[in-house]
Amino acid sequence: MVAYIPPVDDIRFLLNEVFDFNETMKTLPGYEEIDADLAVSILEQAGKFCAAVLEPLNRPSDEEGCRLENDQVFTPDGTSEAYKAFINAGWSGLSGDPEFGGQGLPRVMQVLLDEMLSSANLSFGLFPGLTRGAAEAISIHASDALKQRYLPKMISGEWTGAMALTEASAGTDLGLLNTRAEASVDDSYRITGTKIFISSGDHDFGGNIIHLVLARLPDAPKGVKGISLFLVPKFLVNDDGSLGARNGMSVGSLEHKMGIHGQPTCVMNYDGATGWLVGEVGRGLNAMFTMMNAERLFIGIQGLGIGEVANQKATAYARERLQGRSLDGSRGPVQIVEHPDVRNMLLRGRAYADAARALAIWTSMQMDIAARHPDEGARKSANGLVALLTPVVKAAFTDFGFETAVLSQQVFGGHGYIREWGMEQFVRDARITQIYEGTNGVQAIDLVQRKLPMEDGALPSRFFALIKQDLQSPVTCRNADAIVGATTEALERLERATERLLSGRLDPFAAGAASTGYLRLFALVAYGWMWTRMAKTAAMSDAGDRICRRKIAVSRFFAERVLPETIGLEVALNASPESVMALDADSF
Structure with missing residues (x-):
């Protein structure tokens, strides 16, 4: 099976020739010195890491899976070491706020890194992706004290993040959630309840895991207006920044899933766990949507990443596999890439992936404009376009990514259905992207009823x-x-x-x-x-x-x-x- 090839040449073409990347960056304070050549050189190194370190773990991690033993979650062999190598190389802080130790590079570069992570190892990419989303929500909505205590180590990757929304009776309709919060004598709260489907809820990397938990105060009204958001760490943090006692939270079980077996998806129990309010009382969903919208864009990029790598593998196989005769009957066996039906499948996958990458770059450039442009009108305009495209990126990229994975598996014929070629894993892994962070049907409703x-x-x-x-x-x-x-x-x-x-x-x-x-x-x-x-x-x-x-x-x-x-x-x-x-x- 051929190795994954990071699409650096295509990225170079898009940044240098299709989009006004250099000129756009010059208009954004703090990005004036960043150009396409610098971005490509950094992403080239990121691609090497993904191909050399993360892709070789993808299939073994899928086969081994995560396990829960004596209340401790263990990730597949090599995952913890790969994560430490990832953060030691500085990739976790690529777009992080420099005030808290991040590199502060453009969102465009982060999105393209996320694509390569998703192609190489989708399960692994969720760890830094969720951490970044949680850090962004804390950065925008939390108190200065919480920011100073948690953001530096989250942006460095030493501590990771997770978001805890879903309950057995509260999925899309979060207004039905039952997890409760009770005020303590200090400024903290006691969080009690059970959450399901919590990606990266626990692991064996060391450090802390920062959960953002939606809960309801005793006097809160019913519905979404009664929901507040709380920061709940796995370990309490001492005044000197060191880790203290284990918080009142535990993993009840690990979900048994169709795919992303290398990612621990947890049932989390909060038993009077200590937490701190993020944002305003009763406006937890507003604060959480900062993370959810970031994650929806991130999940869309996962669909792109899976589609890209699946199409690469199928294309290489179609060039090597000899089967059947040429259409005029004069030669045989021929490479299956000569057959029109195979070409149709490969071209459709390539058409989806290349267009998605281009649209991802354009959208992320709008995000950079919305965050940094000196003109308020330009920021507002760009922010509106990002809002419009968020459900489209999440749903379309993942729908087309799954379709590409299935088409790519089909190119392999029977070999695509057995494990050793790896194509069936792409199909299984891609399937979740259409479901989590709001199903694609929910994204469509959001587009039609809210964004239009x-x-x-x-x-x-x-x-x-x-x-x-x-x-x-x-x-x-x-x-x-x-x-x-x-x-x-x-x-x-x-x-x-x-x-x-x-x-x-x-x-x-x-x-x-x-x-x-x-x-x-x-x-x-x-x-x-x-x-x-x-x-x-x-x-x-x-x-x-x-x-x-x-x-x-x-x-x-x-x-x-x-x-x-x-x-x-x-x-x-x-x-x-x-x-x-x-x-x-x-x-x-």
């Missing part, structure tokens, strides 16, 4: 205007005509669907029935936009360059074989919700 109406409905129009700007710019080479034309037509379909959703003519049932199809339509158009930018850039570059040749060819495939799906999606979106809602629940 933002700015009185002007937000999607602003996004569509950006796409039109690139579609209408001069095309200097006919190689880009196909993707420009197909994306223009798909965008018109998306605009009609959006207008219909915003017009008020649809009742809640109709909006709910349309949401998943609408998100896919939105994502395909966004991918078409990215392919337009890549194809135009490639058409104006050296035609002999391998990357440019591939971009032009895959853009045409996307235009002719993928974007036509938007025709059927529009038809379905125009249908009455009656076919979805007519059957009464008892008749299912």
Whole structure:
């Protein structure tokens, strides 16, 4: 089985040629000295670490899994050592706040590191990803005292983080949670309850594990307005920063899962555990959404990472595997990459992965603008675009990533179904990305019912205007005509669907029935936009360059074989919700 190859050349192409990365960074205070060459050189080293240290652990970790013995969680052999090597190399603090010891590099670089981590070892990548999300929530919402005590060691990676939301009776509807918090004589609280599905809830890395726990005070109202957020460490921290007594929390069991076996997913029991309020009383969900939104973008990148590595492995196999005769019958056996059906699967996976990476870079650049641009209007505009795209990135990247994993497994035929080739693990691991941090159906509802109406409905129009700007710019080479034309037509379909959703003519049932199809339509158009930018850039570059040749060819495939799906999606979106809602629940 060939080794994973970090997509550094594609990253270099995107940062240097497709996006105005250097010029954008110059406008952001603190990033003026950062350019594409520096970013690529750092990411090249990150890719080497992922390929040399993390990928070799992926399959053994999946086979060994985590275990719980005498109230202690043990991760698979080599995981703890790999994590220590990861933090010693400084990767945990790449985008962390310099005030607390982070390197303060752009979000773009963090996102691309996350992609490579997810490709090499999805289970491992959750440890630093969750820690970073928890640190961001603490940084924005916690008191200065909590920040000073916890953030330096979380950003360095010495301490890790987890978020504890879900309960057996409270999943998507967190207003149903029962975990309670009671005030103590000092400024702390006692947290009691049980949470399920807690990724990175415990491990054997040493150090502390900082849980952000949603709980309800005794006099809190019912529903989400009665929820508060608390910082609950595995170990209490002494005044000098050293670890003190074990807190009143324990692992009840480890979940037995379809995939991500190298990641300890815990049932956590909080038995009067000491915690501290993060943010305001009754506004815990608001504070937690800082972490949840960051994690939703992160999970989207996991889908990209799985799709990338699965497509790489399938492509290499298709070049090596000899089977069947050429279409004209003159040669045989031939490489299976010659067969049209195999090519169709490989090209679809490549089309999804390359477009997702491009959109991830564009979105993360908007995040950097929203965080640092000196102009308030620019920050507000970028923040709105990030909000609009968050559910799209989470759902579409993971849907397409899973589809790519399945297609890549199919390329292997029977060999893809057995363990030794590793493809079935990609399928199992990718599946969770469509479920956790809010199922993709929830993301679709969020897009339709919450994000589209933002700015009185002007937000999607602003996004569509950006796409039109690139579609209408001069095309200097006919190689880009196909993707420009197909994306223009798909965008018109998306605009009609959006207008219909915003017009008020649809009742809640109709909006709910349309949401998943609408998100896919939105994502395909966004991918078409990215392919337009890549194809135009490639058409104006050296035609002999391998990357440019591939971009032009895959853009045409996307235009002719993928974007036509938007025709059927529009038809379905125009249908009455009656076919979805007519059957009464008892008749299912």
